[in-house]
Amino acid sequence: MEREFLRWLRGRLPGDPRLIVPPGDDAAVLRLGGSDVVVTVDLLTEGVDFLLAQHDPRKIGRKALAVNLSDLAAMAARPLAAFVAVALPRDGARELAESLLAGMQPLAEEFGLAIAGGDTNTWDGPLVLSVTALGEPGPGGSLRRNGARPGDVLMATGSFGGSILAHQFDFTPRVREALLLAERYPLGAGIDVSDGLAIDALHLAEESGCGVALDLARVPIAPDAERLAFEKPAGGTALDHALGDGEDFELLLAVAPEVARRMLDEQPLGATPLTEIGRFVDAPGLWQLRQGALTALAPRGWEHRASS
């Protein structure tokens, strides 16, 4: 529903000169006096994003903050503050609130973010957390989704697939990586992978008014994607998991070919590889590059997740 609703929403909302980046990107950007502020919100619910009976509430709290930090990373923004609203099941509400916050604090400290306020509620329903994160644009300004151009290279950080086994809770949002890349290279466009590598690459292309072709042989596959494919072959190949699982929270970037070459030579992120995984093309849609030719590729990945 998300994408379709967002399109409808964008059509309905009047343009506002203070809104430098409108709904539909990883975060919105507002102009405030002389400063820009980057704002993103993500709401997590029991049964969709976590299972309280299975997952340590500290991990749930950490994830709620981390997905927002990942959105700030996708804008190449520096984290400033977060606001945490929760609907807590009545039973054990106080302990649960403390555990959620205890899971957020180390991450907030690591990324220099202030937990600046919130709203705690108890009710008869399951746990819901909504985190709003604010940031300021990094060295290259706000990184949009709409700046990819046909001919640009699609670059990815890290590896993909199998996040359900652990990565969805213990990933490190690519904030430092995004800021470092934005400082050293001209970046055309960026997104973080929450819905799935293939579909988020398509989102980047669609927002930029072009298409994207993945070079499937180059997609970096996470060990947990291999493990899932081995343990449950009916669930698809490791590549299927890499393309479709989502919640990798890696960055996809559009950069000019000469920038991609420099990135590949310099590998500036140390232990985190930067990989060329495709090209932006004129023809709208999602494609695969096979022996130099384009073939259509069906998008995979969840549609449940948030934008801005």
Added chain:
Amino acid sequence: MEREFLRWLRGRLPGDPRLIVPPGDDAAVLRLGGSDVVVTVDLLTEGVDFLLAQHDPRKIGRKALAVNLSDLAAMAARPLAAFVAVALPRDGARELAESLLAGMQPLAEEFGLAIAGGDTNTWDGPLVLSVTALGEPGPGGSLRRNGARPGDVLMATGSFGGSILAHQFDFTPRVREALLLAERYPLGAGIDVSDGLAIDALHLAEESGCGVALDLARVPIAPDAERLAFEKPAGGTALDHALGDGEDFELLLAVAPEVARRMLDEQPLGATPLTEIGRFVDAPGLWQLRQGALTALAPRGWEHRASS
């Protein structure tokens, strides 16, 4: 749980120089480059703040935005933008999302606020809405809760009680009133009445390190409080409703006696009366003024509602 948890939270959170107003006020204030931004979040849940089976979803959407505007009013801040995160019951999710937004839009336009982003989710639980609103400090800077001094007069806008009959959904947040008052008068402290007149007056006093004495004979009672008292005498008197019902979303202000006199003479808010309803006193706690003497008054009102 809210107040106790907030106290615990404030003890746990490291101070942050960018956080001009920390958690516990009606909103937080962040310093961003040269500008300050006022941020507040409120989360509303089915069964606590509304009943989807009874209340038009447009009214629910309007209320979710209006309670945040009321928090900005309590800081004497000018609204800028709102971010809306929702957890929607799967059945009819799209129609519900559209109705919620349709309820927000007229209010957003009226107060010059951009609906700048959000996060729509569907799940198997009941409706949850979380709205984060951003504003900029008004003419007198951010109005805090902690600036009341013993001897200050407690002033109130409008009238109190019986909000459950209609006012909780159709109130107009006191944004314009707050900005006008902040421009014309020095204001010591302010809060909006969400938990209840008596308990929110006490919040103001506690944050300011003093007490407050209400002059019960002067409390302006709303017609709906009279109606409730008449129709259900077991529920308390009209004054009980005025003191304890909550969700009046009127402003309580602490001002110096000479400022109060000017306000009362000038009645600058037109149809909305400004009334003197008490005094801040040295002795901590909630009191009533009776024939010049202080008597203890038990706080009433909900503890469910939000801060910052």
